[in-house]
Amino acid sequence: MVKIGIVGLGFMGKMHYGCYSSLDNAKIIAICDIDENRFKNTGETAGNIAGAEGELDLSDKTLYTDFDEMVEKEDLDGISICLPTYLHPEYTKKALKAGLNVLCEKPMALSTELCEEMVAAANDAGKRLQIGQCIRFWPEYVKLKEMIESKEYGELKVLTFQRLALTPTTGWQNWYLDGNKSGGAALDLHIHDSDFVQYVFGMPKAVVTTGMTGPTGDYDHMVTQYRYDDDKVITAEGGWMMQASWGFEMSFNAVFEKATVSFDVTKDPMFRVCPADGDQFTPDVLPGTGYSQEIAHFVNAIAGEDVPEITTSQASKESVRLVLAEKESAKTGSKVEL
Known part of the structure; x- marks a missing residue:
């Protein structure tokens, strides 16, 4: 135990x-x-x-x-x-x-x-x-990575992420709203998708980002294009400047040669595969959430079980480096190479 x-x-x-x-x-x-x-x-x-x-x-x-x-x-x-x-x-x-x-x-x-x-x-x-x-462990994102790597629906052409939330005001001593303590939405929220991008594709060659400073005094809404050697289009939008009645959106849209794959927590069904031939359907995924999966992974690893290398501390450091490069791009209005 x-x-x-x-x-x-x-x-x-x-x-x-x-x-x-x-x-x-x-x-x-x-x-x-x-x-x-x-x-x-x-x-x-x-x-x-x-x-x-x-x-x-x-x-x-x-x-x-x-x-x-x-x-x-x-x-x-x-x-x-x-x-x-x-x-x-x-x-x-x-x-x-x-x-x-x-x-x-x-x-x-x-x-x-x-x-x-x-x-x-x-x-x-x-x-x-x-x-x-946790997004590396989130069942629908795990399935998306499998589809990209297996080329089940051909080559990936376009991949867009969105992660939008209301302004957080419930943290201890309101720490979220101090950019010097939270890093703003860019580092606290948007990093989920930046981390997943570098998990699946490796570090991009460069990033081009536009951003808006918000209540934290830091970047609280940003849109990034991740540049690689090929012509695929990968973008992520994240921010927490939505109004209180908005709620939360976590979503992606993947355009493959032979299918469009969509996930959106605000919709029913949340997860859809729309193939070029045949009707749309919801594929089977792992049980639970990214939280439950990552914690089971942590426990199994320290219990001595043989677990796959899904995340490392070095990779998490690289995700921080990636988001800081995105902030620099937003600040300078220019491409930042990594």
């Missing part, structure tokens, strides 16, 4: 809690949050994806408000760090130094230099550092 701790009981902490609780080979031992009220009012946090609603029964968990105390007293195998982005490096390095395997929420950090410190800490400790780039 893999013994788990969670630090940070906001939306993502609750999401991780639910995913770990569904596994037969993991047990949550302890939870840490600096705000004791989070332990009393566990039903108050919510996010843009279902799965973290409702009250939690914490009666059999040991609760802490001090991270160092939890790490010292508890015999843990792994820990989920579900804290604001600007705290990721500090607490990741602490946990690794204490001999724990770490699943740290995305984005990895606010700079590539900080990412490199986290990678080095994991290497020094000989422990696993996994960053929560």
Whole structure:
């Protein structure tokens, strides 16, 4: 049984809690949050994806408000760090130094230099550092990657992503709205699709981005074209400047030679394959969500099981580098080469 701790009981902490609780080979031992009220009012946090609603029964968990105390007293195998982005490096390095395997929420950090410190800490400790780039595990995106690589519907010609949300105002001390702490929507939200692009196709040769600064003082809406050596068109749009009644859109449209494949969480059915010959249909995909799949992957890996290499800390660092290049392109109004 893999013994788990969670630090940070906001939306993502609750999401991780639910995913770990569904596994037969993991047990949550302890939870840490600096705000004791989070332990009393566990039903108050919510996010843009279902799965973290409702009250939690914490009666059999040991609760802490001090991270160092939890790490010292508890015999843990792994820990989920579900804290604001600007705290990721500090607490990741602490946990690794204490001999724990770490699943740290995305984005990895606010700079590539900080990412490199986290990678080095994991290497020094000989422990696993996994960053929560959950789209690599999201069932419909997994299926899309399979279609691209198998060329089941011929060559991919065009691929567009959209990830649009309302402005987040529920974070601890409103940290999302401070670009110096969150990196804005570009680094917190849009990075999901940037990471998936470099996962499937490798790092682009260059990016061309237009962006709009928003309530964080950083880029809170951007559109990027990812340039490769061939003529395929790959773009991603992401931002959190939508009005409160908008909700959330996570979608992609893939144009193959012999089919169009679409996914949109706002539609029913969400996932469709529209082949050149025959009627549209919804293909079978893995169960659960990207969150449940990535957490099962983390637990299985530290339990010693043979798992595929879906994500690495180095790849997550590269995704931060990619988004920072997109920001530079938006700032300068010119192509940025990588």
